Amino acid sequence: MSAQTPPTRQNYADAVGGAPVGVEASSPAWADAAASGHAGWAGHHSADEILRAAAEWVWMPGGSEHDEGDIHLARYPARFGGGVRGSRVRSCHDARTVVERAVERTREWGESTLTIWTSGSDAPGLDDELRRRGAEHIDTVAVFALPLDAAAISVPSGIESEIVRTMEQVRDVDAINVDVWQQQPLDAEGLQAELDDVRAALADGSGLRVLARIDGEAVSTAGCTIVGGFTRLWGAATLPHARGRGAYRAVLAERLRASGQRGAATALVKGRHATSAPILARCGFTHFGDERAFRLAV
Template sequence: MHSIDDIHRASAAWVWFPRDSEQEKRHLQLVRYPARFGGGVRGSQVDSTADAAAVLDHAIERTRSWGETQLTFWTNASDRPDLEDELRRRGAEHIDTVAVLARPIEVSPIEVSPIDVSPIEVSPIEVPSAVTAEVVRNLDQVREVDSVNVPVWKQDPLDEEGLRTELAELTAELTSGRGARVLGRLDGKPVSTGGCTIVDGFVRLWGAATLEGARGRGAYRAVLAERLRIGAELGATTALVKGRIATSAPILARAGFAHYGDERGYRLAV
C-alpha cells in the first residue's frame, strides 16, 4: 500500500473535469461546471504566494466573469494558503464534509488484459445474494446508470447523443485500462452505480450513487467490491475514496478503509 504522504498527495491532486466544463488554474484550481450538473464553479488545490483574501477575491472575480453566481470550494490539508477562515468570514455556508479513506488491495498473480473482467482475489466484502454488480459495456447499461444518477445527483438526464458519448468514453477507459463504470442491481433492477479510475497505482473510487429506496440493502457494497476487484485487475495497489460523513464513510470504514483526514465543502453566493 502507498504511504500516508502518498495518500495525502493523491487526495490533493484529485479533481474532476466534467465533459463540456471550463477550467483555470491560477492561485487555485477552478472548474466551471456545465448546466447539466447545476452549473456554478468548483474551487480546490490552492497553491499561491498571495494571502487568503486575495486568492478568494480572484476566485470570486473569475466566477463572475464566467457568468456564474455560485462558488463551491473544497478544503484540503495541502492548501497554501488555507482559505477556510476567510470563507467563513465572508459568510460561506458549510455544505458537506467528506472523509479521505484508503485501503490496500490484495492483487492476484493472475494476469489479464484490461478489458477482461476475470475473478481476482481481494479482501471480501459481504454482499446479499439479491444484489449483483456488473461492468458497464453497452448503451442500455449507460441508460440505466443515468436513471440512477439523475434522481440521486439531481442532474439533467442525458439525451441520446449524450448517452452515446458517455458510452464511447467509458469504453475507451475500459479498453485502455484507465478505469470503468459499475452498475449495481437489486433483484435485477438498476439501483446503484459508481466509477473507478487508475492513477499512479491508486484506484480512485468516485460517483457512487444509490436510489433512496434501495439504500441499506447491499447495493453500494456490491458496487464497491466490484470496483476494488477491477482496481486489482488493472494494477492498483491502494484504493482511495472520499466518502460523505453522513452516508458512505461508515460503510467504507466497515469495509477496511482507514481514515486519513477530512475535506469540507463551502458554498459562497457571489
C-alpha cells in the same frame, strides 16, 4: 459524464445516496476507528502520498471553463448546476488574496456562486477566510484509502454486480443518476458518448463503471479511475428504495476486484460522513482527513 469521471461534483464523492444531508460539527463515531489503521500501511502508499493523490483529484465536466492559478477554478455548464468550483490551493499569497482573486474570476465569468472545496493539503488554508466572508459550510467528505491486497468486502446474497459494457447498461446507469442526483437525462447522443467512454476506459485499463442489481433491477451504480497506482472510487448512487440492502457494498467490492486486476495497488475514495463514510470504515478503509465545501455568494 464519462466512464473515467463522475457526472457532477456532488457525486465526485462515493455518497451512496443523493445530495448532502447535513454537516457534522464534531468527529463522527466511526472516525477514531477508521484512523487507527494508519500503522498497518507499511509497504503500501504513505500517508503523504495518499493526501497528495487526494488533492490532485480534480474533475472538470465536459464543456467547462477552467483557470489554473493560485486555486484551480472550474466554471460548470448549466447542465451541471452552473456556478464556479474551486479546489487545490497552491499559492505564495495569503488566504485573503487567494479568495479575492477567486471571487474576481467568478464575477468575470458572470457567475454569482463560488463553491470552494478545502483540504489539509492546501497552501494556504482557506477555511478561516471563507468563514470570515460569510461563506456557508455546505458539505464534508472524508478521505479514505485501502490497500487492495487487504480488501475483503462481504456482499449480501441476492445482489449481483456487473461491469458496464452495453448501451442497455448505460441507460440503467443514467436512470439511476437522474433519480439520485436530480440531473437531466442524457439524450441519444449523450448516451452514445457515454458508451464510447466506457468502452475506451475498459480497453486502455484506465477505469470502469459498475452496476448492482437486486432481483434483476438496476439499483446502484459507481465508477472508478486508475491513476498512478491508485483507483479513485467515485459516483456511487443507489436508488432510495434499495438503500440499506447491500447494493453499495456490491459496487464497492466489484470496483476493488476489477481495479486490482488492472494494476491498482490502493483504493482512494471520498465518502460523505452521513452516508458512505461509516460503511467504508466498517469495510476496513483508513481515514486520512476531510475535505470541506464552502459556498460563497459573490
